[in-house]
Amino acid sequence: MDTKTKLISAAEQLFDRHGFTATGMDKLIKAAGMSSRTLYKHAGSKTALITEVLKERHRRFQPHIEVGSVDALFDALEEWIRSESARGCLFLRAYGETGGDIPAITEAVLAHKARLYDKIQDIVAIETDGQAMPELAEQILILYEGATAAAIYRGPEAVVSAHKAASALLQQARS
Amino acid sequence: MDTKTKLISAAEQLFDRHGFTATGMDKLIKAAGMSSRTLYKHAGSKTALITEVLKERHRRFQPHIEVGSVDALFDALEEWIRSESARGCLFLRAYGETGGDIPAITEAVLAHKARLYDKIQDIVAIETDGQAMPELAEQILILYEGATAAAIYRGPEAVVSAHKAASALLQQARS
DNA sequence: AGTAGTGTAAAACGATCATTTTACATCGTC
DNA sequence: GACGATGTAAAATGATCGTTTTACACTACT
Structure with missing residues (x-):
């Protein structure tokens, strides 16, 4: 599973479970198992990720x-x-x-x-x-x-x- | 309209319009037209207000x-x-x-x-x-x-x- | 061998979060 | 005329927000 796929599916899970606004980038970073730098390289911003x-x-x-x-x-x-x-x-x-x-x-x-x-x-x-x-x-x-x-x-x-x-x-x- | 009624109805409007998590206490304070001290005296906490x-x-x-x-x-x-x-x-x-x-x-x-x-x-x-x-x-x-x-x-x-x-x-x- | 690409770890950014505190004003009531 | 209740204004709390940065490692291709 490549990085972006891993990110999107981790994000989908967390957003679904806890809501969009309540899910912080730190939680996303941990759940997706990547650094914040990598996350932002792929997603751009939280809005774009959503x-x-x-x-x-x-x-x-x-x-x-x-x-x-x-x-x-x-x-x-x-x-x-x-x-x-x-x-x-x-x-x-x-x-x-x-x-x-x-x-x-x-x-x-x-x-x-x-x-x-x-x-x-x-x-x-x-x-x-x-x-x-x-x-x-x-x-x-x-x-x-x-x-x-x-x-x-x-x-x-x-x-x-x-x-x-x-x-x-x-x-x-x-x- | 007494203080608590004013607070609750302002909060209901903002929560409905912008969402619960995205609505900060500063916005609530301005919309309800009261000090943060008064707001917390009546509401206790954001969770209790919701x-x-x-x-x-x-x-x-x-x-x-x-x-x-x-x-x-x-x-x-x-x-x-x-x-x-x-x-x-x-x-x-x-x-x-x-x-x-x-x-x-x-x-x-x-x-x-x-x-x-x-x-x-x-x-x-x-x-x-x-x-x-x-x-x-x-x-x-x-x-x-x-x-x-x-x-x-x-x-x-x-x-x-x-x-x-x-x-x-x-x-x-x-x- | 050198370089571009993709990754990590971790600190720092300024802003904003919910909440508390300090200091003061205005009441109606005893 | 003192008093308790109820309000304001504004600063301070420490945590957390989304985002950027600095410094470094690994891998794949030319």
């Missing part, structure tokens, strides 16, 4: 979004939450912690959400032969976000409930 | 939860998000920023969510004459959380979509 962590997170999460059905979408989310974490959406957390004041971070967050919504629109169009109202895609998106948030305090079962609700709405749109 | 802000937030939000129908629940959420903020759930944000490591904060967050879920269970029981599966209440909760999260980047219209989805699920459970 941005790169989000972009890497998106890359890693991508396969869980790029699926062909609502069932696969929620199955993938359930798998992610069971194996990775149930600490809420890291993108929205980054946005909240920075107040939307740092353009690079805001951009990474909005790009991720735009891709998620686009994909859900595609899936819904396919599953309903384009007959569903545009509202349905937003409702599936909301169930997706809601499952991610509710899983924080209700556990991965929340994703199962959301999955069933999404299936019901889809079934209703088809008839 | 806890009190969350408790006050819950008190202020309470009327939006304590309603008699799913319709009223989502109408109240829509009104809150349109008039207050669309920055996500302040409780979950506090939990995320502190990593769940500060017991007083974690407790305030979980108490709020427990109250929300309890109330939704009550509402669902009333609206379905107790005939709905226990899952339905969790699904309404998920739509509620999802609307709050999605409103950050899709605006208050997300609440309208969630409202319609909740009505549809409820209608389906009744038939």
Whole structure:
């Protein structure tokens, strides 16, 4: 594992576990097992590091979004939450912690959400032969976000409930 | 407006706008218009201040939860998000920023969510004459959380979509 | 053999963090 | 008219913040 990969994955873990602002560079340095000089050579700054962590997170999460059905979408989310974490959406957390004041971070967050919504629109169009109202895609998106948030305090079962609700709405749109 | 009320409401605003960790005590002092000595006399510590802000937030939000129908629940959420903020759930944000490591904060967050879920269970029981599966209440909760999260980047219209989805699920459970 | 690249360890930078302290002013109340 | 409560202004606390710097070691290529 090369230096930059090690840095980004250590940073992702710490940011997810303790928050962005609360995670100091000294903690990052220790966790990544490198000197501060090396860290800054690769990351540039803390803001840039956060941005790169989000972009890497998106890359890693991508396969869980790029699926062909609502069932696969929620199955993938359930798998992610069971194996990775149930600490809420890291993108929205980054946005909240920075107040939307740092353009690079805001951009990474909005790009991720735009891709998620686009994909859900595609899936819904396919599953309903384009007959569903545009509202349905937003409702599936909301169930997706809601499952991610509710899983924080209700556990991965929340994703199962959301999955069933999404299936019901889809079934209703088809008839 | 007495000193403590002024402090808590200034703190709530700053925490919501810029995040908890990123908001320094100097900013709080200026925004609340008081000396650091007075602030600490009333708040005790930053952690205690965050806890009190969350408790006050819950008190202020309470009327939006304590309603008699799913319709009223989502109408109240829509009104809150349109008039207050669309920055996500302040409780979950506090939990995320502190990593769940500060017991007083974690407790305030979980108490709020427990109250929300309890109330939704009550509402669902009333609206379905107790005939709905226990899952339905969790699904309404998920739509509620999802609307709050999605409103950050899709605006208050997300609440309208969630409202319609909740009505549809409820209608389906009744038939 | 020499050099560019990539790394480490550790100190230092000034700024900012949450918190405490010192010294003083303004109250309403007994 | 003294007193306790409640406030202000401002300096000082020591720790921690993100970042830069100085000095040195290892490795790979020409």
